[in-house]
Amino acid sequence: MTATRPGKPDRDGEAAKKEQAKPEWASGLRQLYDSVVDEPLPDAFKDLLSKLDAKD
Amino acid sequence: MGGEQRTASEQADFKRELTEVVPHLRAFARGLCGRADMADDLVQEALLKAWAAQERFQPGTSMRAWTFVILRNAYLTDMRRNRFRGEYDETVAERILTAPAGQEEPIHLSDMHRALLTLPPERREALLLVGAGGFSYEEAATICDCAVGTIKSRVGRARAALTAMLEDGSIPKRSINDDAAHRAILEELDEVAAGNGIAARS
Numbered sequence: 396m397t398a399t400r401p402g403k404p405d406r407d408g409e410a411a412k413k414e415q416a417k418p419e420w421a422s423g424l425r426q427l428y429d430s431v432v433d434e435p436l437p438d439a440f441k442d443l444l445s446k447l448d449a450k451d
Numbered sequence: 452m453g454g455e456q457r458t459a460s461e462q463a464d465f466k467r468e469l470t471e472v473v474p475h476l477r478a479f480a481r482g483l484c485g486r487a488d489m490a491d492d493l494v495q496e497a498l499l500k501a502w503a504a505q506e507r508f509q510p511g512t513s514m515r516a517w518t519f520v521i522l523r524n525a526y527l528t529d530m531r532r533n534r535f536r537g538e539y540d541e542t543v544a545e546r547i548l549t550a551p552a553g554q555e556e557p558i559h560l561s562d563m564h565r566a567l568l569t570l571p572p573e574r575r576e577a578l579l580l581v582g583a584g585g586f587s588y589e590e591a592a593t594i595c596d597c598a599v600g601t602i603k604s605r606v607g608r609a610r611a612a613l614t615a616m617l618e619d620g621s622i623p624k625r626s627i628n629d630d631a632a633h634r635a636i637l638e639e640l641d642e643v644a645a646g647n648g649i650a651a652r653s
Contacts, residue, residue, distance in 0.1 A: 420613060
């Protein structure tokens, strides 16, 4: 698996610099993503996460 | 990488960080494969793999980037096994996606999602990582295991394609369902898996 660098998190840096150049739909793309991030977590995931612990 | 076994507290940290990135994994997966149920299956698969590989995670590095690599690999594998056919679940999209508030000319986000799904997979993932996930080009390049310039080129092409589609309204209804398009996508995936980006070719 590729190791990742300790990069700074998320939404600053280069992506932010591009902000002005973004086309009109760009905020929609972000919203598409954020709308899923903001969904309540389905029970299936809570079950799975609690099972991970139980296996050890 | 450290010793053989993580301490209980390290394992608890790992579990907590893994739990925190699940919503992001779901969002990335939904963008990649279009259908909410399949995306969630993919995330569950990635979570199990991440848990099994936790010794390889370096504490202090980005859990989101690390798990995205795992998710992406699971996605590519499943795509090659023909599990996803780029099916688009209109109902789910209509329910979840609403036009951005206050936007003068609302773009229907279901249109946007469908347009996104017509992009070649490697451009779609590049755009998702940078334009939606907020990763820097460098981070996206690390996740996709390619050069920064390649990511920039993919994002640029994806943006141009989406802009063209959304501006002139030429979004295919269900384009990925047609066999020719699907075959083309699978061929591209083979290229991606072999490490030869289409961006380099074209």
